[in-house]
Amino acid sequence: MLTKIHHHLPDENATAACGAALADCLTPGLMIWLHGDLGAGKTALTRALLHAAGHAGSVKSPTYALAEPYRVQHPRLGSLSLLHFDLYRMSSPQEFIEAGLQDEVDGRNICIVEWPEQGAGVLAAPDWRITLTYLAQGRDFTLEACSERGTQCLNRFHFAARL
Ligand SMILES: Nc1ncnc2c1ncn2[C@@H]1O[C@H](COP(=O)(O)OP(=O)(O)OP(=O)(O)O)[C@@H](O)[C@H]1O
Numbered sequence: 001m002l003t004k005i006h007h008h009l010p011d012e013n014a015t016a017a018c019g020a021a022l023a024d025c026l027t028p029g030l031m032i033w034l035h036g037d038l039g040a041g042k043t044a045l046t047r048a049l050l051h052a053a054g055h056a057g058s059v060k061s062p063t064y065a066l067a068e069p070y071r072v073q074h075p076r077l078g079s080l081s082l083l084h085f086d087l088y089r090m091s092s093p094q095e096f097i098e099a100g101l102q103d104e105v106d107g108r109n110i111c112i113v114e115w116p117e118q119g120a121g122v123l124a125a126p127d128w129r130i131t132l133t134y135l136a137q138g139r140d141f142t143l144e145a146c147s148e149r150g151t152q153c154l155n156r157f158h159f160a161a162r163l
């Protein structure tokens, strides 16, 4: 079974295609950690994932709210809840608890977390750890499956990067 994949994403269209491909592999309860510098493409990837998962409206970075919920009709899974977290502005992991966000991580909601480092100790362990890295041109995308569930989902992933 595949546990780690890597793709070069030459431009933002490739990031969007990659996010859409990720949407095909989801399963309820999946915890996704997104690593990468400011502007690396974490929100862009999430936006494409949410649209492909069935969300029709806009996707803004939830920097001030810490989390933004989405209820979608997923093409394969049907009715599905996803939560997009951005913990960048959290001053301590305690804030995560005080905001009641642990209740949202209920084993059914799919959680996509930007800046998971900020939630160290309170945020549940990831099923997928995705890292976006700046290159001279485009970005590097790495996805590591960190659990049995994550591995099963990753093995549904089909993404053909353009050459
Ligand atoms: N593969 C790519 N190559 C070049 N530019 C890209 C690529 N993918 C996305 N971008 C661009 O990079 C920027 C990514 O911004 P985005 O808000 O998604 O970053 P972020 O990682 O969420 O940052 P933050 O940590 O501030 O939330 C956008 O301007 C987007 O168009």
Ligand SMILES: [Mg+2]
Pocket: 042, 043, 044, 061, 086, 114
């Ligand atoms: Mg972002």
